[in-house]
Amino acid sequence: MTAITESTILVVDDSAPKRYLLSNWLSRAGFAVSQAETGHEALAQIEARDFDMVVLDVKLPDMSGLEVCRRIKADERTATIPVVHVSAHAVDVTDRTIGLVGGADAYLAEPIDPQELVATVQAVLRYYRALRKAEHLAAGLAQLARTTLAVTTANGFGELLTHAAAGAARLFGGTAVVAADVLDGTWSAVRVDDTGRTDRRDWTPPADDAPIGFRCQSGHADHWRLPAGWLDDQPLTVASARLRDDLPPLYLFVAQIPDEDSTQLLTQLTQALGAAAEAQRAQDLDHRIAVTLQRSLLPRSLPALPGVELAMRYEPASTEAEIGGDFYELSLLDDRLLIAIGDVVGHSLHAATVMAEIRHALRAYAVEGHPPGAIVQLVDELMVRLLPVEMATLCVISIDAATGRARLANAGHLPPLLITDGQASELWQRAPLLGIGHPRPADLEFTLPPGSTLLLYTDGLIEHRGTSIRDGIATLHQLARHVDADLDAFCDRLLDRLTTPPNADDVAVVAVRRM
Amino acid sequence: MDNVSRPPQASHEVELAPGIVRVSLVGEIDMGVEGAVAGWLTEAIRTHPDRRLEVDVSRVGFLDSSGIRVLLQAQARAVREGGGFRLTGAQGTVREVLEIVDVYGLLTGDA
Numbered sequence A: 001m002t003a004i005t006e007s008t009i010l011v012v013d014d015s016a017p018k019r020y021l022l023s024n025w026l027s028r029a030g031f032a033v034s035q036a037e038t039g040h041e042a043l044a045q046i047e048a049r050d051f052d053m054v055v056l057d058v059k060l061p062d063m064s065g066l067e068v069c070r071r072i073k074a075d076e077r078t079a080t081i082p083v084v085h086v087s088a089h090a091v092d093v094t095d096r097t098i099g100l101v102g103g104a105d106a107y108l109a110e111p112i113d114p115q116e117l118v119a120t121v122q123a124v125l126r127y128y129r130a131l132r133k134a135e136h137l138a139a140g141l142a143q144l145a146r147t148t149l150a151v152t153t154a155n156g157f158g159e160l161l162t163h164a165a166a167g168a169a170r171l172f173g174g175t176a177v178v179a180a181d182v183l184d185g186t187w188s189a190v191r192v193d194d195t196g197r198t199d200r201r202d203w204t205p206p207a208d209d210a211p212i213g214f215r216c217q218s219g220h221a222d223h224w225r226l227p228a229g230w231l232d233d234q235p236l237t238v239a240s241a242r243l244r245d246d247l248p249p250l251y252l253f254v255a256q257i258p259d260e261d262s263t264q265l266l267t268q269l270t271q272a273l274g275a276a277a278e279a280q281r282a283q284d285l286d287h288r289i290a291v292t293l294q295r296s297l298l299p300r301s302l303p304a305l306p307g308v309e310l311a312m313r314y315e316p317a318s319t320e321a322e323i324g325g326d327f328y329e330l331s332l333l334d335d336r337l338l339i340a341i342g343d344v345v346g347h348s349l350h351a352a353t354v355m356a357e358i359r360h361a362l363r364a365y366a367v368e369g370h371p372p373g374a375i376v377q378l379v380d381e382l383m384v385r386l387l388p389v390e391m392a393t394l395c396v397i398s399i400d401a402a403t404g405r406a407r408l409a410n411a412g413h414l415p416p417l418l419i420t421d422g423q424a425s426e427l428w429q430r431a432p433l434l435g436i437g438h439p440r441p442a443d444l445e446f447t448l449p450p451g452s453t454l455l456l457y458t459d460g461l462i463e464h465r466g467t468s469i470r471d472g473i474a475t476l477h478q479l480a481r482h483v484d485a486d487l488d489a490f491c492d493r494l495l496d497r498l499t500t501p502p503n504a505d506d507v508a509v510v511a512v513r514r515m
Numbered sequence B: 001m002d003n004v005s006r007p008p009q010a011s012h013e014v015e016l017a018p019g020i021v022r023v024s025l026v027g028e029i030d031m032g033v034e035g036a037v038a039g040w041l042t043e044a045i046r047t048h049p050d051r052r053l054e055v056d057v058s059r060v061g062f063l064d065s066s067g068i069r070v071l072l073q074a075q076a077r078a079v080r081e082g083g084g085f086r087l088t089g090a091q092g093t094v095r096e097v098l099e100i101v102d103v104y105g106l107l108t109g110d111a
Helices: A016-028 A039-048 A065-073 A093-101 A114-152 A157-172 A258-298 A349-367 A370-388 A469-480 A487-498 B031-047 B065-081 B094-101 B106-107
Strands: A008-014 A033-036 A055-059 A083-087 A106-111 A176-183 A187-190 A198-203 A213-219 A236-242 A250-255 A308-315 A324-333 A336-345 A392-400 A406-412 A417-420 A425-428 A446-449 A453-457 A509-513 B010-017 B020-029 B052-063 B087-088
Touching: A008 A016, A008 A039, A016 A033, A016 A055, A016 A114, A039 A055, A039 A065, A039 A469, A055 A065, A055 A114, A055 B010, A065 A083, A065 A093, A083 A093, A083 A114, A093 A106, A106 A114, A114 A157, A114 A258, A157 A176, A157 A187, A157 A198, A157 A250, A157 A258, A176 A258, A236 A258, A236 A446, A258 A349, A308 A324, A308 A487, A324 A349, A324 A487, A324 A509, A336 A349, A336 A453, A336 A509, A349 A370, A349 A392, A370 A406, A392 A453, A392 B010, A392 B065, A417 A469, A417 B052, A425 A469, A453 A487, A469 B094, A487 A509, B010 B031, B020 B065, B031 B052, B031 B065, B052 B065, B065 B087, B065 B106, B087 B106, B094 B106
Parallel strands: A008 A033, A008 A055, A055 A083, A083 A106, B020 B052, B052 B087
Antiparallel strands: A176 A187, A176 A250, A187 A198, A213 A236, A236 A250, A308 A509, A324 A336, A336 A392, A392 A406, A406 A446, A417 A425, A417 A453, A453 A509, B010 B020
8 A cells, every 4th residue: 555645646627727736735745646627537537547536626617526526436446536625616514515425525615725735635545545454454354254264164185275275365366375284294285376276286395494373474486495387486475374393384375465464364364274274184183093993993914715815905985084884804714714794884983993893793703603694693682782872784604615605694784796707696685784683584595606706895885976776786797797817906996996086985895706 | 165055964844644743854864964863853753752753755865874773763762752653755775775774674664
């Protein structure tokens, strides 16, 4: 914002001597002055360039000064230009009132005292200056509030940085870059320009001992290793926010900020962004701890059994999603292979612990020598008695490695596929999920011929919102009909084709091939 | 700021018929609304213990395992504390998922 004395004033008067006098007084007081002789000429000049004020004679040859003022105030582009009326004639109170009601900010009548003119002009300019500053600040604060809300409710670091840079770009009217450590020393920077175009890159910060709290300094793109074309060739304002010594800072880069009000907004914005980034980091860490714990609750190695090849995959849900409750079990009991897959209802660390309880219970019942149906029945009873609000689906299969004869008990889980000679068939056994204590049918008995493959999976592989489960299973059929020579490659191919990261749900896949 | 203005995923309507309190669920019933749906159903049982609770899901487009749990728990409560339970209107994917976990007959009384 320019200083008051650098303001440009348009003096409008049809009398040349009076125009000369008014201009002369204002010039000597330090204002830049432009002149117009008629109302139309004045409006044309105002249309063509910016003025900080118009000093306007009430009586003009082509139109009334009051009308010129009305037009200035009626156009939203010029409505904030202050107008001071000057009148050559002795005027009564009514004339002044009409002028002021028409939108003028002051009314001076002859004889005009030079000092009074300059003092009036300065007073009106001071008032407008304060008004614009307040409006600017209010708009800035509203934008700050919107950006703070957006980053606080962002879903993941990508969204957070994008909202942050977009908010800063709008707030400071140009390109803005926001950078943060998004995962264990991996930095990401997002740039948003004044048209809203967004670009995200990996970034390596230079050595910097950012202080705790807020820092604002001048800088240059080169020093900060910003990608080429990002805020090059101009002095920058670089703000950082850091919550603690052991936590990385967040950086905000914008073209140099001119005034103190903007610096205030920058301080508040950067601090809000720093806090939001920290909350996001804590949430991501919680998720990683939960995923690590969940993985530790699943089998860590596959049993070795002559004549049988095994492969399994577990893919957790993305960091944006919650923890899943999928589980699987593969163990060797004498010459029988026990395979189980299931899914605990709910997505939380709690679901993962329930999964571990179910898995250990079914292993214990299997060790006691129970067949699959009895194992499922016992786990169901255990859940009804000891885990009354939990529910889970579970499919247990026991295979005699020597003969390939198998027994299956399912409790509400998706049907395993048996793939023989390029044909896949679904092994359906309808029985309710675990946790409701419903009677069970007899075990389903079948044989795994040499060369055949058994595929078990959870809903994350085939269920997607908006498509039917039938269609999902049919697609899996097509992809699984031909089993790759390498069973691991088979599992990878299925996951690759049927899931699209970031996964909303976790996925477990178990494949068993009889040689 | 889509995540701020996102509309609610599910809503419900309650109506009374002779001997029946009918709760119609609308939208997507998943983990995000599990608590809310459980509350609606419990409230219907509590306020009308002498009526059978009928849950209509004909306007539900998606139901996940959390949704199934809510229905089963409401059924258990309605049988214990109210006048019975019946699920109506399950179709498409909703019916499919209820059939896969084999509780469709249990919930509709068509077993």
